[in-house]
Structures are given as C-alpha cells and as structure tokens.
Amino acid sequence: MKRKAITQREAHALRKRVRELEDVLEGQRNAWVREWVGGTHVASFETAQADDRFAAIHTARRLGHAVVLVSNSYRVFNAYAIQLQGKPE
Numbered sequence: 516m517k518r519k520a521i522t523q524r525e526a527h528a529l530r531k532r533v534r535e536l537e538d539v540l541e542g543q544r545n546a547w548v549r550e551w552v553g554g555t556h557v558a559s560f561e562t563a564q565a566d567d568r569f570a571a572i573h574t575a576r577r578l579g580h581a582v583v584l585v586s587n588s589y590r591v592f593n594a595y596a597i598q599l600q601g602k603p604e
Contacts, residue, residue, distance in 0.1 A: 568594070571594070572594050572596075575594075575596035578596075579599060580596035580597055580598060580599065581596070581597045581599055582594055582595070582596055582597070583595045583597060
C-alpha cells in the first residue's frame with residue numbers, strides 16, 4: 516500500500532502539535548498537585564521536620580518519578596519511586 520505524501524507545511528504543523536502535546540505531558544508529570552490524573556487522593560501526611568525520607572521522596576518527584584506508598588504493616592509505609600512512561604531511564 517502506498518502512503519499519501521504530506522506537504523512540508525503539514526509535516527511542520529504535526530511536529531509542532533507533537534511538541535505541544537509532549538510539553539503538556541511533561542507538565543503533568545512534574546505537577547505538584549493533590550490529584551494525579553487517573554488516580555485518587557486517599558490521604559495526606561505531614562512531617563514535623565524535613566528529614567532524609569522527605570528528601571528522598573522529593574528528589575524522586577523532581578526526577579519525574581511517581582511515588583507510591585505501600586503499607587507493609589500496621590504502622591510502616593514503604594515509598595516506591597516508579598519511572599513514568601516516556602521518561603528516559
């Protein structure tokens with residue numbers, strides 16, 4: 516099957532649109548918001564002071580990772596940084 520050729524103008528418009536959509540996705544990945552697209556806010560936690568755990572989570576977010584808390588016992592949460600799709604490793 517032969518593909519239909521597109522003009523340079525169309526190609527430029529498509530490249531521009533792709534860049535715009537990539538910028539939107541990057542903004543969503545780096546958003547510091549309570550609600551995550553497709554996720555549900557369950558609870559908030561505050562620390563009395565910034566410590567190593569807070570710094571590790573903050574660093575993971577700054578690097579573009581999603582951070583998920585998983586409880587492994589009654590009073591312990593483990594934080595996991597998850598590489599988001601489309602981000603370089």
